[in-house]
Amino acid sequence: MTTRPEPRSALWRAGWYGFARQLASPNFGARPGGARVDLIVLHSISLPPGQYGGEEVQQLFSNTLDWNAHPYFKSIEGVAVSAHFYIRRNGELWQFVSCDDRAWHAGNSHYRGRDNCNDDSVGIELEGLEGATFEPAQYEALAGLCAAIGQQYPVQHIAGHEHIAPGRKSDPGEGFDWALLQRCLAWPKQCFPR
């Protein structure tokens, strides 16, 4: 019996992307049966907000953050959240949940006629501050990642948390350059938020 290697499978293993640092989060569940993963959701996060370069986001997503380490952390104490990916200011890429599974990043949400976007989206967190700008290295890493996700999953849409939960969420916000991402990816305009 011969097995033919699939060109895509070298990059992905059971929903884990080969070029990301892996840190498994306990905060995930199974996707509903038949879920069509056709949406990428972009977020921004930094802990404490506006401070970059620490390990606190990784700790939050792996339920190891010390809630007493900073006054801000008390305001989010006990939350159990995750994203599939996290891109640091220098472009370093982390993965916490297999893209085959459902990460907990979107909350109450609605987009392209469907509710509960966690069911059938891939969530990417950018280290940053809502409304502020992002680094060239982050766009570079993000574009490469989105292209890789698009080769593995039937992605049709990419949107911000602010677009899938308007009024409740406003990340990544005005400082995110959607036009730049579109140029980098060369995906059709209708894939992007209007």
Ligand SMILES: [Zn+2]
């Ligand atoms: Zn968000």
